[in-house]
């Protein structure tokens with residue numbers, strides 16, 4: 750199995766060709782549309798879902814068999830026919846044109862494979878077993894979707910605001926300091942709707958090396974012996990105990 754390199758692709762405005770109009774093709778459309786692709790489906794028949802998407806104008810459906818040249822101008826493609834030699838032809842065209850291609854039935858012919866995705870806006874977690882077991886990827890997705898750790902995603906907006914403000918000031922914050930400041934208390938504030946207060950607390954803790962409960966010497970922050978981190982760990986443990 751190849752050693753896949755995980756990436757997040759910006760597909761906004763890019764052309765995507767999906768060959769085949771079955772349930773597997775339909776399953777690929779949602780995520781690609783959400784990413785802003787211009788999708789053309791090429792297939793002599795199509796599921797009701799694909800037909801409806803075409804009627805709404807979300808995608809273009811060309812009701813015919815695949816022909817060489819169909820990938821021309823595409824950035825990304827999916828070969829989702831149930832005919833091996835057709836998927837193989839599409840693969841050869843994609844290789845020649847340098848188009849990224851997912852062949853749903855054949856990992857060896859894929860230049861990319863699709864992960865299982867867990868979302869808690871604006872955070873997404875992509876899970877892959879490298880093709881070993883898609884069923885396991887789904888199991889992990891379903892487990893992680895209910896995992897407490899995913900709640901940290903709720904801090905993303907406040908952290909993004911703090912980051913912007915700090916960038917504007919052209920200040921550099923030690924990466925360890927960021928970790929110290931991402932605490933359960935901060936998360937509680939945000940989840941209780943006190944985001945403005947959370948931003949204030951965060952900015953002061955990030956920037957004020959004199960804050961008594963924070964490490965004084967940023968340059969020598971020791972993650973393993975850090976009291977602030979230990980306090981955050983204790984607080985998380987207490988929280989877990991409380992919700993049990």
Ligand SMILES: C[C@@]1(CC(=O)O)C2=NC(=C\c3[nH]c(c(CCC(=O)O)c3CC(=O)O)Cc3[nH]c(c(CC(=O)O)c3CCC(=O)O)/C=C3\N/C(=C\2)[C@@H](CCC(=O)O)[C@]3(C)CC(=O)O)/[C@H]1CCC(=O)O
Nearest residue numbers: 853854856862863864865877878879880882883884886887
């Ligand atoms: C993540 C997900 C996204 C998506 O499909 O977009 C996805 N498969 C999903 C589900 C799923 N697919 C299959 C089952 C039945 C159980 C099982 O086989 O385990 C289930 C489980 C279910 O449906 O519950 C059958 C299957 N899949 C592949 C083959 C061919 C082969 O392995 O040779 C066969 C046999 C076909 C046959 O027998 O005819 C191949 C691939 N499937 C991948 C992705 C890529 C590797 C992902 C990775 O593990 O890293 C890869 C390599 C290429 C690709 O398609 O991108 C989606 C998760 C949905 C979710 O999160 O709920």
Ligand SMILES: NC(=O)c1ccc[n+]([C@@H]2O[C@H](COP(=O)([O-])OP(=O)(O)OC[C@H]3O[C@@H](n4cnc5c(N)ncnc54)[C@H](O)[C@@H]3O)[C@@H](O)[C@H]2O)c1
Nearest residue numbers: 769770771772773774792794814815829830831835853854
């Ligand atoms: N990757 C996965 O997760 C996964 C899971 C299950 C199945 N599969 C495989 O994916 C393939 C597709 O599955 P499905 O359930 O969507 O199959 P399906 O039979 O419902 O659909 C196949 C589609 O391909 C079209 N097609 C056939 N020949 C074509 C051609 N020459 N040009 C254009 N379109 C053509 C058919 O008209 C049909 O719309 C199957 O081979 C299946 O074994 C993959």
